[in-house]
Amino acid sequence: MANMVSGNTIAEVARLIGDAARANMLAALMGGQALTAGELARHAGVSAQTTSGHLAKLTAAQLLAVEKQGRHRYFRLASSEVAQAIHALMSVAASGPKRHHPIGPRDAALRLARTCYDHMAGRLALALADSLVREGHVILADGAGIVTDAGRLFFRDFGIEVEGLRTRRPLCRTCLDWSERRPHIAGQLGAALLDKVLDRGWVARVPESRALRLTRAGESGFTATFRLPLDWKDPPLRLAP
Structure with a gap:
């Protein structure tokens, strides 16, 4: 209890x-x-x-x-x-009043790709989530995620056995990205994706930072495997209120 x-x-x-x-x-x-x-x-x-x-x-x-x-x-x-809990506080803080300070190179790197505890966040993670939904590999709704049969085959080819990820933690859930205000993929699947792309050398950890550095192999690997759009690294358009 x-x-x-x-x-x-x-x-x-x-x-x-x-x-x-x-x-x-x-x-x-x-x-x-x-x-x-x-x-x-x-x-x-x-x-x-x-x-x-x-x-x-x-x-x-x-x-x-x-x-x-x-x-x-x-x-x-x-x-x-x-x-x-810490991530939720980060999201609330990021949504608060503007702190008038310029975005430096470190912040730009974090917005592009970073770790969020045990999974990926930033524009790279959002592009991957969009791709997986568009290709019918996962279904995301109301904070939860479902891996489809086509998704299980896709992840198996990528080196992730979805059935082997079953633990007490959710297999697939969403996590609101504090920098982009949209959900990326978390849960066991999100953690497995991070581990796999680190193993493949598609991203590398930046010392003393949460940022992930996209490698040359990752540039081509992510684009070919996940069919990412050419402009996935560009900042989203901010419409005036």
């Missing part, structure tokens, strides 16, 4: 996330990789001692989990539910 959640409990979790340094740490971990305390300190812009205190609080609240490898300790988000 699930624990009853009180307003005080919600407020305590919100208080932990609401600190700017801790929020920066949690956002950095949305890249899906476990990070050391030193790496998180750089993302948060605080001292090692301050970072240690923040990490202790986040771990005690079960927002973070710790993995030990030899003398090193690595921190990651404790669950996909935590990642969904």
Whole structure:
């Protein structure tokens, strides 16, 4: 039976996330990789001692989990539910009042392709979702996704056995892309897609960032396999209100 959640409990979790340094740490971990305390300190812009205190609080609240490898300790988000909560806050924050700051190269790279916990986000992920729907491989509606029979064959040819992805997590669901305001594919299928394109060398992780770098092999591979339009990398048109 699930624990009853009180307003005080919600407020305590919100208080932990609401600190700017801790929020920066949690956002950095949305890249899906476990990070050391030193790496998180750089993302948060605080001292090692301050970072240690923040990490202790986040771990005690079960927002973070710790993995030990030899003398090193690595921190990651404790669950996909935590990642969904952080992503939802990112979407709300991105929809708020404009913060008058220019979009730098780092932001442009994140908008093109990035990790969203264990799956892809950005214009690349949206182009893939559009392609999979257009080709009849998946059906997306109301936050959920269904892989069709044609989709199972397509993913098998791509190296993903859909039947082997069955776990307690949803096979296919949508995740609202905070930068583009449209859904991309998450769930087990989204995670499997990210793993596969990383293995194929179509994208590469950018150090100290959630951004994914599109490789030359990826340029041709994505276009040929998923039949992406030539203008998929272009920013969407913003119509005046």
